[in-house]
Amino acid sequence: MVRIGQRLIQVGIICIGISFVSFVLLHLTGDPVTVMLPLDAPEQEIAQFRHKMGFDRPIVVQFLAYLKNAVRGDFGNSLFLERPAVSLVLERFPASLILISTGLSIALIIAIPLGILSAFKSHSFIDNFSTSFAVMGQAMPLFWFAIMMMIIFCIQLRWLPVSGYGTWKHLILPSFCMGIWQSPPTMRLIRSGMLDILSQDYIRTARAKGLSEGKVVVKHAFKNALIPVVNLVGLQFGFLVGGAVVTETVFSWPGVASLLLNAIRTYDFPVVQAALFLLALLIISVNLIVDVIVALIDPRIRDR
Amino acid sequence: MESLGRIRARLYRALKVLWKLRMGVFGAMIVCFVCVLAIFAPCIAPYNPYEGDITKRLMPPFWAEKGSTVHLLGTDHIGRDLLSRIIFGSRVSLVVGFVSVLIATAIGVLLGLIAGYYGKIWDWIISSMVNIMITFPFVLLALAVIAVVGPNFRNMLLVLGLTAWPVFTRVVRSEVLKWKEIDFVQAARAMGMKGNRIIFSEIFPNLLSSVIVLSSLEVARMIIVEAFLSFLGLGVQPPTPSWGGMLGESRVYMLTNWWLATFPGIAIFITTLGINLMGDGIRDFFDPHLRYQFLSSSVETG
Numbered sequence: 001m002v003r004i005g006q007r008l009i010q011v012g013i014i015c016i017g018i019s020f021v022s023f024v025l026l027h028l029t030g031d032p033v034t035v036m037l038p039l040d041a042p043e044q045e046i047a048q049f050r051h052k053m054g055f056d057r058p059i060v061v062q063f064l065a066y067l068k069n070a071v072r073g074d075f076g077n078s079l080f081l082e083r084p085a086v087s088l089v090l091e092r093f094p095a096s097l098i099l100i101s102t103g104l105s106i107a108l109i110i111a112i113p114l115g116i117l118s119a120f121k122s123h124s125f126i127d128n129f130s131t132s133f134a135v136m137g138q139a140m141p142l143f144w145f146a147i148m149m150m151i152i153f154c155i156q157l158r159w160l161p162v163s164g165y166g167t168w169k170h171l172i173l174p175s176f177c178m179g180i181w182q183s184p185p186t187m188r189l190i191r192s193g194m195l196d197i198l199s200q201d202y203i204r205t206a207r208a209k210g211l212s213e214g215k216v217v218v219k220h221a222f223k224n225a226l227i228p229v230v231n232l233v234g235l236q237f238g239f240l241v242g243g244a245v246v247t248e249t250v251f252s253w254p255g256v257a258s259l260l261l262n263a264i265r266t267y268d269f270p271v272v273q274a275a276l277f278l279l280a281l282l283i284i285s286v287n288l289i290v291d292v293i294v295a296l297i298d299p300r301i302r303d304r
Numbered sequence: 305m306e307s308l309g310r311i312r313a314r315l316y317r318a319l320k321v322l323w324k325l326r327m328g329v330f331g332a333m334i335v336c337f338v339c340v341l342a343i344f345a346p347c348i349a350p351y352n353p354y355e356g357d358i359t360k361r362l363m364p365p366f367w368a369e370k371g372s373t374v375h376l377l378g379t380d381h382i383g384r385d386l387l388s389r390i391i392f393g394s395r396v397s398l399v400v401g402f403v404s405v406l407i408a409t410a411i412g413v414l415l416g417l418i419a420g421y422y423g424k425i426w427d428w429i430i431s432s433m434v435n436i437m438i439t440f441p442f443v444l445l446a447l448a449v450i451a452v453v454g455p456n457f458r459n460m461l462l463v464l465g466l467t468a469w470p471v472f473t474r475v476v477r478s479e480v481l482k483w484k485e486i487d488f489v490q491a492a493r494a495m496g497m498k499g500n501r502i503i504f505s506e507i508f509p510n511l512l513s514s515v516i517v518l519s520s521l522e523v524a525r526m527i528i529v530e531a532f533l534s535f536l537g538l539g540v541q542p543p544t545p546s547w548g549g550m551l552g553e554s555r556v557y558m559l560t561n562w563w564l565a566t567f568p569g570i571a572i573f574i575t576t577l578g579i580n581l582m583g584d585g586i587r588d589f590f591d592p593h594l595r596y597q598f599l600s601s602s603v604e605t606g
Binding site for chain 2: 010013014017018021022025026028135136138139140141142143144147148150151154155162238239241242245246249257260261264265267272276279280283284287
């Protein structure tokens with residue numbers, strides 16, 4: 001309970017921090033009004049707009065007001081589409097979540113067997129193979145990999161649509177790219193986690209009892225190796241969102257990240273702030289959920 | 305005087321260590337190669353990277369149909385030589401990678417030392433900042449800030465440097481916590497040495513190896529982020545040749561003229577691969593066990 005309480009305080013701090021960052025962002029431009037209005041706007045309109053948006057108040061007051069609205073989910077209307085920024089962002093959430101979750105699943109499907117095998121048979125062919133795969137994967141820029149996949153599978157072979165959203169065919173390539181990109185770090189962590197567990201006493205005991213290697217791996221080692229994997233999913237979630245930004249841009253996938261990018265380009269600040277805030281909230285909640293799951297499956301934490 | 309046998313044995317040991325670090329050596333060779341390309345770009349590049357011949361636009365590489373050895377890797381959409389642009393592009397990548405990591409290292413290490421050594425309120429403030437920055441995807445932050453302050457070379461350097469420091473702070477802080485308890489640091493404190501001096505003359509030298517390893521890996525990451533930013537048009541502005549920018553500029557042509565997308569990407573890939581291998585090699589070299597072998601090869605005999 002104490003742990004969860006501590007975590008909640010941390011969440012609060014992080015939320016305020018992120019809103020502070022996105023608030024400061026707007027003011028980094030010097031005068032936000034000049035960015036939001038057309039260059040030839042008349043003096044009077046500028047003054048009116050400034051008053052309407054509250055930019056004429058002291059900066060501390062502005063931040064507090066902003067924070068109050070942010071907590072209520074009110075970031076104001078998008079500057080271009082006369083609609084609440086929050087609903088614009090929320091509309092895009094499902095697409096991003098689909099991409100991230102399929103990407104993550106593919107990464108786990110690749111990384112778990114490779115990680116376990118390479119830990120078990122360290123310095124074997126499979127270990128060398130997966131280590132080189134990890135080294136190469138880490139050096140590969142995701143956006144370039146996505147472009148190359150597009151050229152091969154969409155342009156040359158014509159198996160898949162180039163971009164768009166809707167059917168499972170559209171999902172294959174983006175999620176595959178995310179998965180391949182995410183699997184090397186995941187695999188490395190599973191491998192080191194497994195190596196760690198395999199040197200523990202209870203594994204030696206299980207082997208000494210005469211259990212088959214398969215049973216040792218599946219029943220004793222893997223169950224315990226799952227804990228770091230779940231933890232990892234939480235830690236890497238922010239990283240995955242970063243990957244989604246790249247993938248969504250290259251494949252014109254209609255998710256939050258591509259909306260955010262467009263908003264950044266057009267200086268649509270309410271949308272930028274809403275998207276940054278909600279993404280941060282998403283990342284934090286995933287982290288919290290992961291913490292709870294780990295607490296449930298790890299008897300060392302559960303029984304404390 | 306040493307006998308021939310001893311010298312040979314020493315040589316043998318040194319070579320053995322080098323062989324163990326062969327991937328790192330290979331990486332270092334790649335990095336040196338790219339550095340040479342960047343420094344001597346005007347002498348090496350066959351053409352001016354800024355001037356194109358529109359009549360020769362979109363020429364494929366020499367081995368493809370309709371390609372010619374005049375332009376080894378082909379030309380882009382306004383007829384500029386791709387190879388020359390890739391050679392010049394190495395300059396941007398290396399400068400951005402190294403300078404932004406230098407900024408990030410300076411900030412990150414300093415804050416990590418303060419948080420780890422002084423603890424209390426300092427630790428709380430710095431750690432909260434680190435947590436906020438690490439929870440949030442760094443690319444998004446960089447993107448948003450650059451778009452707001454205006455995309456150009458200097459801003460990109462600053463933004464990358466100012467957003468990448470938390471990794472360093474985190475590592476340095478946890479290392480300092482460990483070293484702080486070690487006898488010689490305690491002894492220095494008991495002798496009345498001032499905090500700042502303990503940090504810089506007693507603790508910091510021990511962290512150097514982890515900081516160097518981490519920085520080298522970060523350089524590779526920064527090069528990739530820079531390429532992505534330039535690809536989006538938020539980084540280095542055309543016509544300056546940069547690998548990411550080349551991918552972005554020819555976006556429309558890139559899918560049908562594969563070489564435009566392939567070669568700049570391969571350049572990024574090879575460079576980051578080289579840096580990563582070198583970083584791993586440095587880590588292995590700092591590994592006490594291996595280092596002992598290496599040092600003993602020059603100190604010990606036989």
